[in-house]
Amino acid sequence: MADPPPTPPLSHQTPSHSSPTPLRFPTNASAAILRDDACSCFLLIFTFWLFVSMTMILGVYGSVTFVLGPTSSIVFQPSPVFVQFVKVENLNLKANSGLGPILYGTYGDPPLDVVTTWGETFNVSLPPYSHKEWKYYLNSGSAINISYHVSTTNSSVFLVIAQGAESLNRWLEDPTEPNTTLSWNVIHGTGMITQELLWSSGYYVSLGNLDDEVEVALNLSVRSSMHNTTNAYYKCEVTNNPCNLNIFFPHGSAAVLVTPGPQQNASNEWYVKLSYGPRWLTYIFGIGGMTLLVFWAFNFLNKLQCAHEDRSGIRSEGAEDQRAALLSHKDDDLSSWGSSHDSLPQDEEDLDFLPGGPIDGKFLDDGETSNNTKRLCAICFDAPRDCFFLPCGHCVACFACGTRIAEAAGTCPVCRRKMKKVRKIFTV
The missing domain is CATH 2.60.120.380 (Jelly Rolls)
Structure with missing residues (x-):
């Protein structure tokens, strides 16, 4: 019987991780998905900030009607960022015989x-x-x-x-x-x-x-x-016409509403309507600025996610190319091994391909055929797993493929740890 064929020399390959990473550009489908997501995000953000603005205009700084008794003094200090002016109306002129509250404007909160x-x-x-x-x-x-x-x-x-x-x-x-x-x-x-x-x-x-x-x-x-209104810069009696007080920006102003003392044979209650005029520049630039800011943040995070996915795809493609290269070398080795067995008798070759044929000098029963496939090399699927890697100890390949992995990539294909040695497992 002929001696076993010598192991063919291995061709050295450049490790895949040292090769430059190619540039990848999104496809038309992914670009369309990104555009749709960006449009949806823009509309959602714009609608949200519009809702917030309407809540401020109609809710927080909406018009309010209240009742004041005689000799009342009440102060309103709206935010100069959101309010441009204050409007006060007297709703019961006939009941008070023309007398109405007085609206004062001061630079700060009066004592x-x-x-x-x-x-x-x-x-x-x-x-x-x-x-x-x-x-x-x-x-x-x-x-x-x-x-x-x-x-x-x-x-x-x-x-x-x-x-x-x-x-x-x-x-x-x-x-x-x-x-x-x-x-x-x-x-x-x-x-x-x-x-x-x-x-x-x-x-x-x-x-x-x-x-x-x-x-x-x-x-x-x-x-x-x-409240002391001696230093007021604005004074308006709320009678037939409403009074408007402008709010200075950015320091603001205080609106002081004072009612007269009790009168004989007249109603001493005043129904007053207070309205706030919105500062539209704040809402316009606020809605636009916040929408663009959040939209930019969304696009930035989306691009980071796409870049991460592209890098993951490149690594997986590199692993597939490396595995394909190992398989091609394994095929070359098998073809060279087959050429050295041409002198074997035909009956021995037939025995090698039977389901219960010899593997490593031993015959397997029918129940062991399926278990044998689980012991095959995960790279070439042709030889048994007869080696393990140091220091991680994983056993997933035959000795020939394991040697090529150590020389090419230098890392374990399971845990990606650096490989130091490949040890062959001998069956006794």
């Missing part, structure tokens, strides 16, 4: 250093299960002094001072609950109550009756803290 005292008198007839209320806007440092007289000594009436409409509504739901208002009192006969106010807010003075009809006399004496 609360003006103190004035005023009062009102009410004679009220309360039916059973009814209430009567009066609203006042008072600043911090103000005080309310109420003297009362209940006509029927056997009747009890609730007298409360509530801060804000929410507190008043909670008291109306349960008039007997004392913790819903700032001041809660059950009055009968004659007496007086006093309440100091610590916050600038709207306050309600209210009477409630749960018994038979009763008459109550109230005398309100109010010490009110007012």
Whole structure:
């Protein structure tokens, strides 16, 4: 029997990782996908910032209507970035006989250093299960002094001072609950109550009756803290025509609305509408700038992702080219080995190709045929896995392919670690 053929010499190849990386350009399909994504992103961002702008114009700085009592002083300081002017209208001119609030414009927040005292008198007839209320806007440092007289000594009436409409509504739901208002009192006969106010807010003075009809006399004496408008640069009485106050940019301005004192034979409540004029340049440049900024960030991240995918594709193509080169060398080796077996008898060649033929000098049973394919080289699929790599220890190739991998790539195809040696596994 002839000696086994010598192992053919291996041709050295340049490692694939040392070759320059070719430039790749996106195809027409990928470019179309990128354009569609960019258009969708632009529309989505533009719609979002448009919604934010409409929320600011119609919500945060939308028009509001409120009620002011006599001798009220309230300050509005809108942001000069979003508001260009403030507009104030008087909605009940006939009820006030032409008298209206006065709108002042100051450069900053005016101090609360003006103190004035005023009062009102009410004679009220309360039916059973009814209430009567009066609203006042008072600043911090103000005080309310109420003297009362209940006509029927056997009747009890609730007298409360509530801060804000929410507190008043909670008291109306349960008039007997004392913790819903700032001041809660059950009055009968004659007496007086006093309440100091610590916050600038709207306050309600209210009477409630749960018994038979009763008459109550109230005398309100109010010490009110007012804003100092001596240094105001703008003054406009809100009567027949609305008043417009421009807001300076970028430092801003303060709008101070002051109502006159109580008048005889006239309504002492003013229904006022406050509107804000938007600074359109802020919204236009804001929407455009933020849209372009987020759109640029989206494109930048999208390009990074595409570049990462391209590099991954190049590495996978390099691995496929390397595997194809190894297979081509293996085919050359097999052809050279086959030429040296021409002198073998034909019957021995037939035995080698039988399903139960010899492999490494041993015959396999039918049940071991499928397991044999799992032990074949992962590169050429022709020879058994008879080597392993150091230091990782992976065993995935035959000794010939493993030697070529060590000389060509120098890294393990499984874990990509640097290979030091290839050890052959000998079957005994």
